[in-house]
Every structure is written in C-alpha cells, then in structure tokens.
Amino acid sequence: MEKGLKWETTWLDLPSGEHKRPEYLAINPVGKVPALIDDGVIVHDSTIINEYLEDRFPAAKPLLPRDPVARATARKFEDYADAYLMPSLFKIFFELRKSASERVQARIDEGWNEARQHFAYLDKELAGREYFAGEYSLGDISFVPPLANLERAGFTIPPEFANLAAWWARMKARASFAASWPE
Ligand SMILES: N[C@@H](CCC(=O)N[C@@H](CS)C(=O)NCC(=O)O)C(=O)O
Numbered sequence: 001m002e003k004g005l006k007w008e009t010t011w012l013d014l015p016s017g018e019h020k021r022p023e024y025l026a027i028n029p030v031g032k033v034p035a036l037i038d039d040g041v042i043v044h045d046s047t048i049i050n051e052y053l054e055d056r057f058p059a060a061k062p063l064l065p066r067d068p069v070a071r072a073t074a075r076k077f078e079d080y081a082d083a084y085l086m087p088s089l090f091k092i093f094f095e096l097r098k099s100a101s102e103r104v105q106a107r108i109d110e111g112w113n114e115a116r117q118h119f120a121y122l123d124k125e126l127a128g129r130e131y132f133a134g135e136y137s138l139g140d141i142s143f144v145p146p147l148a149n150l151e152r153a154g155f156t157i158p159p160e161f162a163n164l165a166a167w168w169a170r171m172k173a174r175a176s177f178a179a180s181w182p183e
Contacts, residue, residue: 051143
C-alpha cells in the first residue's frame with residue numbers, strides 16, 4: 001500500500017493450524033506466516049518480503065533510506081520488532097488464546113513487563129525524531145503488526161512513553177494502516 005502496489009490477502013487461522021496444512025507448507029515449508037506470492041515467485045519471512053519488495057519496486061516510494069547509517073538504523077529496528085518485541089508479545093497472545101480456566105495470568109504479566117521494557121527503549125530512541133531512522137521506513141512499519149495485535153488484545157501503550165505513543169498515533173493515521181487491517 002505504501003508503495004502503491006495492489007495485493008490480495010489470504011488470512012490463515014493459526015489456532016486451528018491452517019498454516020500447517022500441506023497446501024500452505026507447499027508455499028512456506030517452515031509453516032509460518034507471512035508469505036508472499038508475486039507473479040509465481042514465493043518469498044517468506046517478513047524481513048525478506050520487505051526487502052524483496054524494496055528491491056523489486058525501487059522506483060516506488062523508497063522504504064529504506066539511501067544513507068548507509070540511516071539504512072542500518074532502519075534495519076536494526078526492523079530486526080528489533082521481529083526478534084525482541086515479538087517474542088515478548090507472543091507470551092501474551094499465546095495465553096489469551098486459551099480458555100479462561102487454562103490461562104496463566106503470570107505469563108501475561110511477564111509478557112507485559114517485558115513489553116514495557118521494550119517501550120522504554122523505543123521511547124528513548126524516538127526522542128527528537130518522528131521516525132526510528134529519521135525518515136519513515138521499514139524500521140517503523142515492522143512494529144505495526146505486533147502493536148496493532150497488542151491493541152486489538154486490549155492493551156494500550158502507556159502514556160508515560162509519550163514519544164512512542166505519539167509515533168504510534170502517527171502510524172495509525174496513515175492510510176496504509178486502515179488499508180492493511182482485516183475486515
Ligand atoms: N521471522 C519470521 C517470524 C514468523 C512468525 O513467527 N510468524 C508467526 C505469526 S506472527 C507464526 O506463523 N506462528 C505460527 C507458528 O509458529 O506455528 C517473520 O518475521 O516472518
């Protein structure tokens with residue numbers, strides 16, 4: 001959407017294991033979402049999909065800065081979203097999927113405490129900047145799926161993380177946010 005490309009989404013129901021069915025394993029043998037099919041080319045892992053789209057459509061709005069330092073910064077935050085924030089939020093999402101009687105509140109609390117530590121770091125990084133790599137980039141976009149899911153689960157970025165909360169409001173105001181959201 002940010003690059004003005006057209007796409008169709010197929011949603012898979014993870015709790016029922018749709019991503020482990022043979023039809024999907026033929027697309028992504030590791031059985032994880034997301035995966036992209038572009039004109040018969042299959043790409044999976046969100047980082048590689050993002051970089052593929054950047055390389056394939058360089059003329060469309062660039063989402064990685066040209067400057068090497070800003071480019072590395074964008075990639076650093078892209079990785080932070082995947083490798084550090086996501087595992088903490090998964091602790092919450094995994095418990096919330098369970099029935100109320102099986103749910104372990106201590107694991108939700110652990111995930112939320114970790115999330116707050118990530119928020120503190122991200123808030124500090126945003127001081128004096130509108131976007132993580134200075135200009136809007138994949139470094140910002142990569143936080144949208146985990147944070148949108150967190151909000152959907154009923155959690156809000158605490159207002160004490162004012163830079164992060166303001167950045168999140170900017171991200172949600174973009175047309176791409178509404179366009180990417182499930183019906
Ligand atoms: N590094 C991968 C992580 C993919 C990933 O863990 N996806 C999760 C959903 S966000 C998944 O498919 N989980 C199902 C499972 O592991 O069975 C990426 O960024 O694409």
